[in-house]
Amino acid sequence: MEDEKKPSAPVGEGQGRKRRRHRRRHSGGNGGNVGNAGNGGERSQGVQGGGNGQKPQAAQNAQKAQPAQPQKQQKPAQQQPKKQQQPQPQNKQKNKQKQSKQEGVPKFENPGKKDTYVYVLDGNLYLNLTNKCSNACDFCVRNERTSYYGNYLWLTKGEPTTEKVVAALDALGDLSQYKEAVFCGFGEPTYRMTEMLELCDYLHQKGLSTRLNTNGQGSLINKRDIVPELKGKIDLVNVSLNASCYEKYQKICRSQFREAGFDGMVEFAKSCKRAGVNVRFSIVDCIGEEEVEACKSLAKSVNVPLYIRDYITDS
Numbered sequence: 001m002e003d004e005k006k007p008s009a010p011v012g013e014g015q016g017r018k019r020r021r022h023r024r025r026h027s028g029g030n031g032g033n034v035g036n037a038g039n040g041g042e043r044s045q046g047v048q049g050g051g052n053g054q055k056p057q058a059a060q061n062a063q064k065a066q067p068a069q070p071q072k073q074q075k076p077a078q079q080q081p082k083k084q085q086q087p088q089p090q091n092k093q094k095n096k097q098k099q100s101k102q103e104g105v106p107k108f109e110n111p112g113k114k115d116t117y118v119y120v121l122d123g124n125l126y127l128n129l130t131n132k133c134s135n136a137c138d139f140c141v142r143n144e145r146t147s148y149y150g151n152y153l154w155l156t157k158g159e160p161t162t163e164k165v166v167a168a169l170d171a172l173g174d175l176s177q178y179k180e181a182v183f184c185g186f187g188e189p190t191y192r193m194t195e196m197l198e199l200c201d202y203l204h205q206k207g208l209s210t211r212l213n214t215n216g217q218g219s220l221i222n223k224r225d226i227v228p229e230l231k232g233k234i235d236l237v238n239v240s241l242n243a244s245c246y247e248k249y250q251k252i253c254r255s256q257f258r259e260a261g262f263d264g265m266v267e268f269a270k271s272c273k274r275a276g277v278n279v280r281f282s283i284v285d286c287i288g289e290e291e292v293e294a295c296k297s298l299a300k301s302v303n304v305p306l307y308i309r310d311y312i313t314d315s
Contacts, residue, residue: 117160118168119151125178127165128153128185129192134217136254142186153186162198175206182211190218193226200233209235216265220257227271239269241281244294269304279304286311
């Protein structure tokens with residue numbers, strides 16, 4: 001470390017005095033450089049390299065008897081600070097990186113549980129395709145639960161293929177007993193457009209209608225207008241509005257797209273309406289009467305219906 005390496009005196013300056021001190025230390029039998037850890041080795045080398053080479057026989061015999069003793073004592077002193085100090089900042093850095101990766105992304109282990117791709121709730125089928133989401137909403141149920149009504153929705157074995165979801169559906173038997181199939185789990189379904197659209201075809205063949213519960217940022221996520229792809233595949237698009245303006249929306253939903261997230265969500269709903277895709281906004285009833293009225297005004301201004309649902313407090 002730089003502040004521990006102090007410069008030694010220039011070679012040749014006061015060499016006679018250094019040689020006399022060196023001889024007295026060795027003749028005293030204490031090993032020489034006690035108390036000079038870190039720079040003692042530099043001083044002893046400077047003394048040995050200077051002078052005219054004429055040394056008393058006693059001093060030469062003392063050096064031969066203990067040629068490497070100063071260096072053996074000094075090396076541990078030089079290496080000790082490195083061994084004690086270097087691992088600590090490295091460990092802190094690793095812990096800091098690990099912590100930063102987990103911020104805003106709660107994850108729970110499912111010991112002994114299988115990943116849930118399909119679950120049943122209130123007579124509907126729900127399809128859990130991903131845990132990715134472009135929002136980090138304060139009120140999302142996944143922030144505080146390892147399961148949702150007994151269904152473990154954290155995908156510990158990766159995102160499912162279409163085939164794996166179909167196998168889970170087939171295991172339920174006759175699918176016509178369910179009212180509709182809803183793409184909604186612990187993530188934003190539009191991250192899995194290919195799989196979702198393939199499953200829509202399968203579900204329609206089984207006589208089920210399809211619904212997409214979305215944050216409305218699918219076109220931003222996929223970097224293209226996904227509305228034309230939804231037509232004829234999704235029977236109802238439910239867009240979570242959550243707030244009446246960007247400032248309030250971002251405070252509780254924290255979209256990674258920031259202002260573009262709110263604006264893109266509203267534009268997505270308008271685009272669905274223009275394309276003939278059945279669409280509605282939804283909000284929870286706990287946001288306050290004033291905000292509910294503001295959301296109603298926003299929905300009316302873009303000609304999109306508004307659905308007010310109960311806030312789920314326990315599962």
